[in-house]
Amino acid sequence: MAVGKEIRTQIASIKNTQKITSAMEMVAASKMKKAQDRMLASRPYAEKILNVIGHLTHANSEFKHPYMTASSDNTRVGIIVISSDRGLCGGLNTNLFRSLLKDIAAWQSDKVEVELCTIGKKATSFFKNTGLKINAVLTDIGDKPQFDDLLGTIKVMLDRYDAGEIDQIRIAYNKFGGTMTQVPTVKQIVPMEVTEEKSKDHHWDYIYEPDAESALSALLVRYIEAIVYQGIVENIACEQSSRMIAMHSATENAGDMIDELELIYNKARQAAITQEISEIVAGAAAV
């Protein structure tokens, strides 16, 4: 039957799309599980280092590391932006960029200059067009981020901090708050916001080997790397869960569209049959 051929092809194409989106949903669901495991596995490292840093603030060290002492003025901020490499994950990246742009606008009105380091293709292509200075780029991190890849990118920022060209380093990423919630987060990593609640009754300090400066540097650099790594892993978990939700609703929408089109198709088919019958009847009456 010639009727409704266009509608039928349209239904077929939407069905294909639906198959793709539901497959993507399932892939994202399984990747999310893995990303979550990776996220949990990397937590002890960052937590343990934080513990040590907590001890350090209690110790009466004669040496204060620059990463732990806030500089008096704040004229330049460096931000490490973590995004996904791929799209089709709902509003994940856009939400993060939007909240970050708000912060950047606030800083700029306070005459604070902003420079970036972008991780992930989406952040790189987005911030390229904002005219902000990008110091370092890391893309194609994949589902299993390698620690080695991060080092260079982080070193660029730390070098600039060491040289006094930036006064603060912040990190922007999506915090994983369960499957349904991703929270765009911007937090300060250097200088560390240490809480000085120490009790002065015991005076002790670590023995540092080989010396205080190199031991502390090694520790603090690892801490910063651990935070950035954690941020990336969390962002990947967010990306997968966000994609899973987006693809789920896409599959549902495709189903709705198919239902609607099938109704239209059936109506057209019925109308054609009715018309044919009435034509036959009219023809028979005429004879």
Place this chain on the structure above:
Amino acid sequence: MAVIHVDVVCATEEIYSGEAKCVFAPATMGEIGVYPMHVPLISTLKPGEVRVETENGVESIFVSGGIIEVQPDTVTIFSDTAIRASDLDESKALEAKKRAEEAMSSSQTEQDISTTQAALAESMMQLQMISKMRGKKR
């Protein structure tokens, strides 16, 4: 008998956690042995073997460098997952900078293609919606 709590962690996972009689670690200044009630110490580690002596025997873990923190009742060893060397890090930093420059200068990159494709897909969808709405009106 006094015991110390030992944690060996690396950035991607927890390697060992438990009580021990003593721990030996390859500090940069030479191997150190840590028994309970050791004075607080922070030291960098060189590649080598960490030995954890427990009631049930000796646990041996290889570390490729890292940091050890000693408190009287706990020992935490942060093992490196990445190989570090100042010149290696330097070259990686340069690569990251280069990528930034490339991204800033080139107008036609892979990223642009993907954004253009996304924009194209979006306008295609809009067209479809418009034609669908027109079809309904009729």
